[in-house]
Amino acid sequence: MTEKVAIVTASGKGIGEAIARELKERGYKLALMSTSDASIKLAKELGGIGFQGSVTEAADMKKLVDGTLERYGRIDAVANNSGRHASIMQKHGIKGRGDLESKMLNYDPDFETNILKLPNGVWHDILDLLVLNVVEMCRLVTDQMVRQGGGAIVNISGMEAVQPRMVYPTGPVRLVLHGITKIYADRYARHGVRMNNVLPGIIENAQMDPEEMRLAIPMNRKGTLSEVAKSVAFLLSDDAGYITGQNILVDGALNRGL
Numbered sequence: 001m002t003e004k005v006a007i008v009t010a011s012g013k014g015i016g017e018a019i020a021r022e023l024k025e026r027g028y029k030l031a032l033m034s035t036s037d038a039s040i041k042l043a044k045e046l047g048g049i050g051f052q053g054s055v056t057e058a059a060d061m062k063k064l065v066d067g068t069l070e071r072y073g074r075i076d077a078v079a080n081n082s083g084r085h086a087s088i089m090q091k092h093g094i095k096g097r098g099d100l101e102s103k104m105l106n107y108d109p110d111f112e113t114n115i116l117k118l119p120n121g122v123w124h125d126i127l128d129l130l131v132l133n134v135v136e137m138c139r140l141v142t143d144q145m146v147r148q149g150g151g152a153i154v155n156i157s158g159m160e161a162v163q164p165r166m167v168y169p170t171g172p173v174r175l176v177l178h179g180i181t182k183i184y185a186d187r188y189a190r191h192g193v194r195m196n197n198v199l200p201g202i203i204e205n206a207q208m209d210p211e212e213m214r215l216a217i218p219m220n221r222k223g224t225l226s227e228v229a230k231s232v233a234f235l236l237s238d239d240a241g242y243i244t245g246q247n248i249l250v251d252g253a254l255n256r257g258l
Contacts, residue, residue, distance in 0.1 A: 004076040005029045006236065007068055007141070009055050009133070010083035012038030014205055015156060018225035019079045020046060022233045028077065031068035033060070035083075055082050055133035056125075065140040074148055075141050077236040080134045081156040088125045094118070100208040102215035104167040105254065111166040118169060126170045130157075131177045138184060142193060150192030152236045155181060156228075157197040157247065163255045178247055185245030194244035196235045200228050201251025219252030 006023045010016040012034030020032055020042060030048030032039040033055075043050030049071050053060025068075055094113060104111060134155050145151030160171025161178060177197065184195045202208060202216075203223045214220050231250045234240055249255060 002074070003027060003029055005031065005068065005072040005074050006077035006079065007031045007033075007064065007075060007137075008079045008081065009033050009064075009137070010035075010081040011042060011079075012036050014083070015200065015203070015225055015228050016079070016081040016083065017042060018229035019081065019232050020048075022226070022229035023077070023079075023236070024048075026233055026237070029072055031064060031071070033064045055080075055137075056128045058136055061133070061136050061140060065137075069144065075144050076148070076151050078137060078141055078151075078153045079156070079232055079236065080137055080153065082129050082133055088122060088129065091125070092119055092122050094122070100167070100202065100206060100212065102212045105165065105202075105216045113166070113169050115166070115169045122170065123173070126173050127176070130173050131180065134177060135180065138195075142188065145193045146188070146191045150194075152193070152240070153184075153195040154232045154235045155195070155197045156232070157199045159199045159201050159249060159251050159255050161199065162247065162249065162257050181247075182245045189244055194235075194240070196240075196243060196245065197247045198228065198232050198235065199247055199249045199251065201249065201254045203228060217252045217254045221252065223250055223252055 006028040008016055008020045011020045011032040020030055024030060024046045030046055032043045032048060033051040033053050035054050037052050040050030040052060051064045155177060157174045157177055158171055160168035161174035164172050181195050181197050201223055204225060228250050
């Protein structure tokens with residue numbers, strides 16, 4: 001039986017690292033990339049190959065895909081993770097939000113980040129980080145997946161796409177990703193290539209007081225990195241073979257929309 005090969009981006013820590021570890025447990029060979037050398041160290045630990053680079057740089061993405069094919073000869077799964085985009089806000093001098101409060105997740109009209117005051121540079125950088133990275137990855141891996149007879153891609157999106165909130169002012173950019181996902185799924189389903197999005201809610205690496213969680217999250221707790229990773233691994237697996245073009249919330253029932 002041919003061992004499956006998975007690429008995971010932004011895999012040096014957090015959700016990306018958790019996905020890499022979960023896929024390793026499920027028998028995948030791994031190719032990892034992050035902006036630091038953490039993915040190289042993790043790849044060595046997990047018996048895979050690691051690269052240092054950014055998902056916003058086409059040359060880095062090509063190096064990752066070319067290196068994966070050179071080492072393994074195939075690509076069966078891709079987890080497109082872009083990491084947190086707080087660094088973009090900091091780059092443009094926009095103050096972080098601090099600890100999450102329940103009102104931020106419901107309605108906070110006085111939240112200090114005003115969407116109209118975000119400079120155009122923020123929007124361009126966020127588009128590169130959250131959307132165009134996925135497009136570039138698809139350009140690089142789709143033909144290979146079609147030749148193999150199939151493959152699966154999961155994009156790490158965010159809950160703010162389905163319920164926009166002032167605390168996540170750039171979140172609606174993810175709606176572009178969701179639209180692209182549906183169009184991609186329609187186009188490549190006939191070739192056995194699937195694409196879905198996973199939308200994490202408040203996960204364990206977020207700062208939030210237990211009482212604030214009780215007021216905002218029906219499950220009264222944050223999600224774990226492992227729970228997100230297992231959801232991604234399921235969608236990449238053959239068990240999800242009839243699921244494509246979907247947005248899957250992993251949020252403990254936080255979001256109100258259907």
